Amino acid sequence: MSVVSTSALTRRFGGAAAVDSLDFEVTGGVVGLLGPNGSGKTTLLRMLSTVLSPTSGDVSIFGLDPSHHGQRTDIRRRLGYLPQDPGFYRGFSAFELVDYVAVLKEMSERSSRADEVRRVLAAVDLADVMHKKIRALSGGQRQRVALAAAMLGSPELLVLDEPATGLDPAQRLQLRSLLSEHGRRGTVVLSTHHTVEVAAFCQRVIVMLRGRVHFDGTPSELAQLAAGRVWVDHDASAASERAWITADGTIRAIGDPPTGAELVEPTIDDGYLLIATPGAVR
Amino acid sequence: MTAPQPFTAPSTGWHVASDDLAAYVAGRVHGVSADSIEAHLLRCDRCRTALTATAGREDSDRRWAAIALEVDRPGRWAHSATWFRVAMGTPHLAMAGALLAALYVIVPLVASLVNDRATVTWFIALAPSVPIAAAVLAYATAADPAGNSGTATPLHSFRLVALRTALLLAAVFPIGLIASVLLPVPTTLVLCWFLPAVAVCALVLAIGTRHNPVWVAGSLAVGWAAVVLAGFARLRDVPLAAALEQLSVTQPPVQIGSLIVAVVAGAWFVMWRDDVTYRVSP
Numbered sequence: 001m002s003v004v005s006t007s008a009l010t011r012r013f014g015g016a017a018a019v020d021s022l023d024f025e026v027t028g029g030v031v032g033l034l035g036p037n038g039s040g041k042t043t044l045l046r047m048l049s050t051v052l053s054p055t056s057g058d059v060s061i062f063g064l065d066p067s068h069h070g071q072r073t074d075i076r077r078r079l080g081y082l083p084q085d086p087g088f089y090r091g092f093s094a095f096e097l098v099d100y101v102a103v104l105k106e107m108s109e110r111s112s113r114a115d116e117v118r119r120v121l122a123a124v125d126l127a128d129v130m131h132k133k134i135r136a137l138s139g140g141q142r143q144r145v146a147l148a149a150a151m152l153g154s155p156e157l158l159v160l161d162e163p164a165t166g167l168d169p170a171q172r173l174q175l176r177s178l179l180s181e182h183g184r185r186g187t188v189v190l191s192t193h194h195t196v197e198v199a200a201f202c203q204r205v206i207v208m209l210r211g212r213v214h215f216d217g218t219p220s221e222l223a224q225l226a227a228g229r230v231w232v233d234h235d236a237s238a239a240s241e242r243a244w245i246t247a248d249g250t251i252r253a254i255g256d257p258p259t260g261a262e263l264v265e266p267t268i269d270d271g272y273l274l275i276a277t278p279g280a281v282r
Numbered sequence: 283m284t285a286p287q288p289f290t291a292p293s294t295g296w297h298v299a300s301d302d303l304a305a306y307v308a309g310r311v312h313g314v315s316a317d318s319i320e321a322h323l324l325r326c327d328r329c330r331t332a333l334t335a336t337a338g339r340e341d342s343d344r345r346w347a348a349i350a351l352e353v354d355r356p357g358r359w360a361h362s363a364t365w366f367r368v369a370m371g372t373p374h375l376a377m378a379g380a381l382l383a384a385l386y387v388i389v390p391l392v393a394s395l396v397n398d399r400a401t402v403t404w405f406i407a408l409a410p411s412v413p414i415a416a417a418v419l420a421y422a423t424a425a426d427p428a429g430n431s432g433t434a435t436p437l438h439s440f441r442l443v444a445l446r447t448a449l450l451l452a453a454v455f456p457i458g459l460i461a462s463v464l465l466p467v468p469t470t471l472v473l474c475w476f477l478p479a480v481a482v483c484a485l486v487l488a489i490g491t492r493h494n495p496v497w498v499a500g501s502l503a504v505g506w507a508a509v510v511l512a513g514f515a516r517l518r519d520v521p522l523a524a525a526l527e528q529l530s531v532t533q534p535p536v537q538i539g540s541l542i543v544a545v546v547a548g549a550w551f552v553m554w555r556d557d558v559t560y561r562v563s564p
Contacts (some may be wrong), residue, residue, distance in 0.1 A: 049434040073436045081434035088431075089373055097431070102441070104435035127322055149431050159434070203326050 001063065002027055002047055003157055003187045008057035011043050013065040018043040020211035021057065030183035031201035032219075033191040034272055040211040041191040042084050042161055048189060049081035049159040061157065065233050077106070080155035082163055087147035090135040094145045095185055097134060122147040125174060139166040147175075151182075160184055160190040164197055176201045199223075199268040214275050219268050226266035226274045231257045242277055298322060298329045300336070307337045320499070337358040375446065378416040382454050385412065387461040390471045399514070399522050402471060406531065411477035411503035413450045414483040443495075444551065447483045451476075468523065474532040477508065481540035484547035506531075 046052035243253035
């Protein structure tokens with residue numbers, strides 16, 4: 001059964017369509033949304049998390065209709081949402097803030113609520129600082145506080161808008177492990193700018209551009225899109241418009257290769273750039 | 283002093299420098315640096331031993347007890363009842379509640395003591411609209427920095443505004459009642475706003491299922507204020523105390539009518555709550 005299903009899903013702001021006639025289905029695992037700024041990722045995630053209504057089209061979560069109040073409440077009981085800009089009460093401790101969100105998640109029994117708050121804060125490695133005021137926490141720690149709030153109650157669906165923002169490499173590794181584990185039991189839909197994150201632990205990747213889906217497949221399929229279109233060169237003048245100097249001094253280029261070019265194995269980054277960069281495909 | 287390392291990297295083998303420890307014992311370390319040292323001391327035997335050597339056994343035991351108490355101390359909200367956390371669990375709500383309580387006691391008291399007609403007029407004109415305005419404004423995105431973290435929770439919707447409004451009214455009414463007994467304030471002045479306030483709140487919630495609640499609240503507030511101002515204008519030659527008793531809004535028909543409106547609008551809100559639009563965030 002579909003966890004998420006959309007049909008001609010559209011959201012307009014004024015005359016512009018942030019999400020334009022989107023049809024897709026998610027049945028489980030970790031799904032990564034890739035796309036440049038303004039591609040509609042956040043708008044889509046807000047609709048999936050029931051905080052924004054579509055202008056037209058349908059969205060169904062767990063087979064329920066979020067436009068219906070009763071069903072929307074049922075959906076919210078089963079999902080966790082990390083917004084792009086979570087916001088904090090700086091005078092609250094990490095424990096207090098997550099506990100407040102737990103109250104909003106209808107966890108009314110104080111003792112079990114406190115246990116759950118401690119569990120999620122420990123899961124994001126904040127057990128040591130749970131009683132510190134948020135104003136004293138670093139950006140990465142604050143991001144983990146918001147992530148902990150989203151994970152309250154082990155929701156069946158986690159909707160995460162750029163969860164890796166502000167995290168250092170070690171914390172990103174921990175995030176991958178955490179979300180992979182969650183993806184085995186439930187569903188995670190996340191947006192990111194980092195193709196590395198998608199390649200590392202997403203079973204499926206969706207590339208959005210101007211509100212539409214331009215690719216939907218596995219990370220390796222995205223990489224293979226660029227097969228035969230990535231080459232290295234030693235002469236900058238002969239390279240494509242989409243080219244850069246790599247760490248070893250060679251030039252890596254994407255596009256239509258010149259005759260005799262030294263083709264290399266494409267990465268997911270190459271596949272994404274081929275789709276997302278205007279002019280990469282001639 | 284040397285800045286302490288982050289908490290999340292205990293494996294780096296960092297320990298509090300002896301100079302820093304001496305400064306800490308002497309009370310010269312404050313803020314984030316003191317927090318860092320205390321968090322580290324909680325889990326580092328070596329630094330606790332060094333602290334003992336630096337401060338002396340008795341002083342160290344006393345200091346250690348104080349540290350444990352401070353770091354493990356739950357925040358001021360942690361032991362509050364769940365309903366209190368929902369109603370007053372954020373700084374803005376707590377402030378709104380305190381201001382409301384003060385408003386409904388201090389303004390009538392001052393107006394009575396100075397026998398000021400204008401203050402009484404504006405108090406009755408505006409008082410019924412203040413509770414719903416406080417609840418709606420505290421819920422608004424601009425006033426609730428952490429609101430985004432809870433947007434996709436079951437309780438975070440118009441239901442939350444309704445609950446908060448009801449709790450604010452329930453908290454403010456007894457205060458007004460007590461004030462009317464203990465203070466030299468006319469009972470009519472202290473209590474005449476209450477049933478109209480319940481009616482205004484219920485109407486905003488009911489009509490807000492179909493229309494923008496801010497516009498609904500604004501229209502009702504203006505309408506009520508116009509009736510009150512017109513009533514006082516008609517009684518401008520009557521002394522203030524007598525005018526209060528003769529004013530149409532303090533008479534049984536308006537008070538009973540307000541109660542009926544509140545019941546009908548409350549029932550309408552419950553029946554049509556499915557039509558509540560999503561919260562619109564920026």
